[in-house]
Amino acid sequence: MHRIAIGKLATAVVAALTVTAVPAATAVAAPSATPASSAPSATSAVAAGDSFYTYDGSKPLSSYAPGAVLKTRTLQYHIIGIPTPVTAIQLLFRTVDAQGRPSAGVTSVVRSPNGDGGKAISYQSFYDSLNPADSPSRAIAGDVSLGGLIANGESLLLVPLLLAGYNVVIPDSEGQTADFAAGPEYGTNTLDSIRAASQSPETGLNSRTRVGLAGYSGGAIATHWAAALAPSYAPDVDKRLVGFAEGGLLVDPAHNLKYISGSSLWAGVAPMAVIGAARSYDIDFTPYLNDYGTQVFKKLEHASIINALGQYPGLTWKKMVKPQYADPNSVPPFVEAVNKLNLGSAPTPDAPGFIAQGGGGVLEGTTSNLPGIGRGDGVMVAGDVRALARQYCDKGNTSIKYQQYDLLSHVGAAVPWAPTALGWLNDRFAGKTAPSDCGRIPAGNSLAPEVPTTGN
Helix, strand or coil, X not given: CXXXXXXXXXXXHXXXXXXXXXXXXXXXXXXXXXXXXXXXXXXXXXXXXXXXXXXXXXXXXXXXXXXXXXXXXXXXXXXXXXXXXXXXXXXXXXXECCCCCEEEEEEEEECCCCCCCCEEEEEECCCCECCHHHCHHHHHHCCCCCCHHHHHHCHHHHHHHHHCCCEEEEECCCCCXXXXXXXXXXXXXXXXXXXHHHHCCCCCCCCCCEEEEEEECXXXXXXXXXXXXXXXXXXHHHCCEEEEEXXXXXXXXXXXXXXXXXXXXXXXXXXXXXXXXXXXXXXXXXXXXXXXXXXXXXHHCXXXXXXXXXXXXXXXXXXXXXXXXXXXXXXXHHHHHHHHCCHHHCCCCCCXXXXXXXXXXXXXXXXXXXXXXXXXXXXXXXXXXXXXXXXXXXXXXXXXEEXXXXXXXXXXXXXHHHHHHHHHHHHHHCCCCCCCCCCCCCCCCCCCCCCCCCCC
């Protein structure tokens, strides 16, 4: 991004956040004088090796309950390295990774100047990166990275939430190893982030705080998996959820791989997703890659989506693997991973949902219309999202609103989604009956698990 453009973005966001600055600063409680807390920081430049992100307690991490607060710090909210007068509270908390192993997650909480501790929105960022340095918490703390520009730009979306009286919780949903596209891990990180924010006295939230979930694209992955896992993994959070609002959702990664194959803009995201799945489930894909595939995987190993968009036009699975693995389903670890990440096999959420999806993917260079997959927004498959919404209706959650923007692409659909999502969440917090589109949602694709093949 050009320096002038970056400067304008920083100025705009800082100015917007400053609207809330004085009252927000006075509303945030001082950190408690416990060994787990640190004093407010007026400095930026939190290094990638910041010790705050490491659990270094004497007790085993497994001895803590999910959501337990391990460390707390209060600092100034930064935009592209520029400190603002707004205060953020960051928490290190206990959670689990995609394989259910104890891990430490990080979340950031910004308190509204116009509200109390009664309501909060957990906003899941679409930072979409394989690099932990690009996480929202690091951007908020003052780190500056190319991938972190996404999290910085999203700060503009927080202003209307804060002014509307919502406290905002912003989890590092991908975890500390940046397991891009690993949906179940996104979900547990998000739910335990809410638990932690509700337990910390510094945030002003508590076990009675009502919560709404919101996120677009990569943020929709975290939002949806959190809603789906909440009834079983975090029933204490589930009973407080007023609803989830999301757009541009990844449902069945195996379909997305085929949909974006050979596209001009989004093709490079496919190897990023495979790398993220491999990282989260300890899978070694190198035996299946050819020399070019090895080169691509190595280059994207710590990349942000910014490094992939438009950088690999025409890229396909076949171009990256050895000839005998031209069919992705001939690779057992691939089949195992994508089936674990398929929302069609995940539980049905209890909470009401607003799901939006674009259908004009040709505007972003994705022209494919394969049988059983069809059109999408350029990266996400519309038929998959429709099928998931219909599945929830059939399984008893009839409080599902579905909206498809047929003429808008992935980026374009975010524009109408954001204000509509806020309005929908406002109504849920106000206690209004959630609208239902059940019975009116067009048919979608099969979301059946992938079946292994023997290859060519």
